[in-house]
Amino acid sequence: MRKRQVVFGMIGTQLDAASGPGRWEKWRPTVSLGMHEDFQLDRIELLLDERRYARLGDTVGADLAQVSPETTVVRHDMHLADPWDFEGVYACLHDFLRGYDFRPDEEDYLIHITTGTHVAQICWFLLAESRLFPGRLLQTSPPRKQRSGDAGTWTTIDLDLSRYDRIAQRFKQQRIDDRDLLKSGIATRNATFNRMIEQIETVATRSKAPMLLMGPTGAGKSQLAKRVFELKKLKHQLPGRFVEVNCATLRGDGAMSALFGHVKGAYTGAGSDRAGLLRSADKGLLFLDEIGELGLDEQALLLRALEEKRFPPVGSDRDVESDFQLIAGTNRDLGEAVAQGRFRDDLLARLNLWTYRLPGLAERIEDIEPNLDFELERWSREQHHRVAFNKEARARFLAFATSPEARWPGNFRDLGASVMRLATLADAGRITTALVDEEIARLRAQWRVGSEVSPLLPLLGDALDDLDRFDRVQLEEVVRVCARAKSLSDAGRTLFAASRRQRTSTNDADRLRKYLARFGLDWERVRAVE
Structure with a gap:
């Protein structure tokens, strides 16, 4: 009919x-x-x-x-x-x-x-x-x-695009291209990672809601955030800038000013207005790495900025506006931080709509080979000098890199550094077995020395790389003493025993408190890390 x-x-x-x-x-x-x-x-x-x-x-x-x-x-x-x-x-x-x-x-x-x-x-x-x-x-x-x-x-x-094969094929190819962009063009083989990238591509193009990237140091959180921005930029969804900051580097009173800006005269040294990172990211994307390191006051104001797109700069009684998209990164368990009172549960609820955990290198063994090719190609492109493995050297390096012996504590960051060393030392553009053997020996020695994890890693995260070696050694000893001490004063007496004998009056606790504050730390936080 x-x-x-x-x-x-x-x-x-x-x-x-x-x-x-x-x-x-x-x-x-x-x-x-x-x-x-x-x-x-x-x-x-x-x-x-x-x-x-x-x-x-x-x-x-x-x-x-x-x-x-x-x-x-x-x-x-x-x-x-x-x-x-x-x-x-x-x-x-x-x-x-x-x-x-x-x-x-x-x-x-x-x-x-x-x-x-x-x-x-x-x-x-x-x-x-x-x-x-x-x-x-x-x-x-x-x-x-x-x-x-x-x-x-x-x-x-x-x-109905399904009725038009050629148009449907164009849409399918575009989605493949978008996912390749998020993976930096690397032909990744890990099924779990690829499924995650597929969903991130969908969410990135359809949503402006915050995104939370979790995973260990060097897993690629920063790179993925940049690729999300580039994808949205290509689709004309974000006319603004990509703004990135590691929250572990924001210490003391300067953290509020760095994020939200200040007005002239807000505090001693504020000789002019400062826009702050949130305003710099207006109409763009703000990536806050190690967001778990933010103080509670900064977290509260960030939550307001997310919900209302408005916030007051330091020293001002008038709000400013910024419409930005947020991607947050962390290597911490934010749920545990909420339980310990170090992270706001309402902010976590706001961030937790789209949460993705980036696996470390040990969980993506099959992706070592394509990442090896990517890092070598990137080095060759940046240095305008073609470098390649010979067949035996490539096989030997991959055998070691994918073995249980290879720890890769810094994940893909460590792999990239290893490739850079090999490429730099390669004569006539060829990486030989001798170079590979030398690099493997170097990695084994490095991992033996570093087998004792620094007590600063859970406190500072990626910001640990920004410390001078002198400060790192000194701060590690201070943290170890604090871990054994019964109180702040007890730790201060141990650390300053020699100098306190030369003074008639001392306040070791205050001296230690000020020292820790230089690195954005306090007694409670140091003691909370086992």
Whole structure:
């Protein structure tokens, strides 16, 4: 049984308008729908403003009845206060369709997009593309030469992309290209990682909500955040900048100023206004690595900035605005930090909508080989000097790199550093087995020396790399003493035993407190790390 063919359309206040016998010499798109021998119109749902165009509706209805007696014309009164107001037109058409009794088993539906303003045509398109209208688009065109009785041409457009293989293939290839971008072009083989990247690609292109990247140091959190920004930039979703900061480097009073800015005179040394990182990231992407290192005050203001897009700079009683997208990174368990009172549960709830854990190198052994090729290619490109392994050297390095002996504590960062050393030392652009053996011996020795994990790693995270070796050695000893001491004062007496004998009055606890504050640490935090 043939389905009834039903067309929805708006009366053309200009194109359909004509009167007198001469109107048949003019092509009128709505009337022409009933004039095609190869297009059977069973019903037209005609939308018009009855207060202004009732007479035109009468004429069009009568002429349709004359050329196509089998066509039923159903008129719907639709008043548009401003036909060029997108929001108003869309809402009006959306509400009309929601209230319509569609019967797709019995009828085929089309939207006549030749009439109506460009705004209305766009709204019809969106309603059909989103499947709020269960049908196709219908486009009519006038004949090349106007003459009585010529209906012109018609064509339909089905927005179901699955029906168009070549278009669907383009969309599929674009998604593959987008995922390659997120992976820096590396042909990764780890199935779990690839599935995660597929979802991140979907979320990145459809959502502006915060994203939380978890994983060990060197797992690639910063690089992935940059690639998300580049993807959104390519799709014209973020006109602003990519702004990155390691929160472990924001210490003391300067943390608030660095993030939220300050006004001139806010504190001693504030000689001029400072925009701050959040304002610098307006219309762009802000990557806060090691977000678990932020103080509670900074966390509270960051939460407000996320929810309201407004916040006050230090020293100001007036808010400023910044509409940024946030990606946060951490190698800590933020849930545990919440339980310990070091991280706000409401901020974690705001960040936890899209959370992804980046696996370390030990969990992605099959990806060592493609990453090895990527790092070597990157070095060659940056140095304008082609370097490659010989066959035996490559096999030997991969055998070691993928063995249980290879610890890679810094994950992909360590692998990249190893490749850089090999490429730099390669003579005539060839990495030999002798070079590989030397590098393997160096890595083994380094990992033996570093087998005792620094007590600073859980406290500073990636910021540990920014410390001078002198400060690192000194701070490690201070932290070890604090771990054994019963109190802040007890630790201070142990650390400053020699110098305190030379003074009549001492405050070892205050001296130690100030020393720890130089590195953004305090007694409670140091003692909390086992």
